[in-house]
Amino acid sequence: MANLDAPATAIIGCGNINRGDDGAGPAVIARLAAEDLPSDVELLDAGTDGMAVMYRARGAQQLIVIDAREPEGKPGAIYEVPGDVLAAEPVHGVGLHAFRWDNALFVGRKIFGDDFPSDVQVYLIEAQTLDYATELSGPVVAAVEKVAAKIAARLVIAPEA
Structure with a gap:
């Protein structure tokens, strides 16, 4: 059954705001909330709730996920990854307490089929x-601004002629 309340685009920020730069996803959502976005766009700060990603994406045409990436020496680096690359089947299954957004991409497609967005873009901020x-580092603050601007630009709808 289709989710009639589903937005055309669901933008979901993931991360723990009490773990420094892991709060990058929620920070992008807060930044986008200040923008004048189209009415068919829904923002969600999912925190660390992978199940929320799965349920909120159901019925949307497009899903954008933002999260932090483990530090590897390039703080603030932005990685754009197609969702298909990250929607791998969990190796050992997934318990409810370990259910992450990447698991939600795989399980959401399995459960909801065509009612789960096929257009999935993931932004990872190192x-x-x-x-x-509770504060983000300087390089991550700058990256949050860049990702929010990039997403907002993607959502601009061409005026009708």
Whole structure:
């Protein structure tokens, strides 16, 4: 059954705002909330709730996920990844307490089939630190602005002639 309340585009930020740069996804959502986005776009700060990603994406035509990436020496680097690359079947299955957004991409397609978006884009922002903190590092703050601007630009609808 189709989700009649589903937006055309679901934009979901994931991450733990109490772990420093892991809060990059929710920060992008907060930044986008200040924009004048089309009415068929829904923003969701999913925190660490992978199940929320799966349920909120159901029925949407397009899904955009934003999350932090483990530090690997390039803090603030932005990686754009097609969702298909990250929607792999979990190796050992997934318990409810370990269900992440990448698991949601795989399981959502299995459960919801054509009612799950096929157009999935993921933005990963490389963290500088994942220590306990509520502030983002400088490089990640700059990356949050860039990702929010890039997503907002994707959502601009051409005026009708």
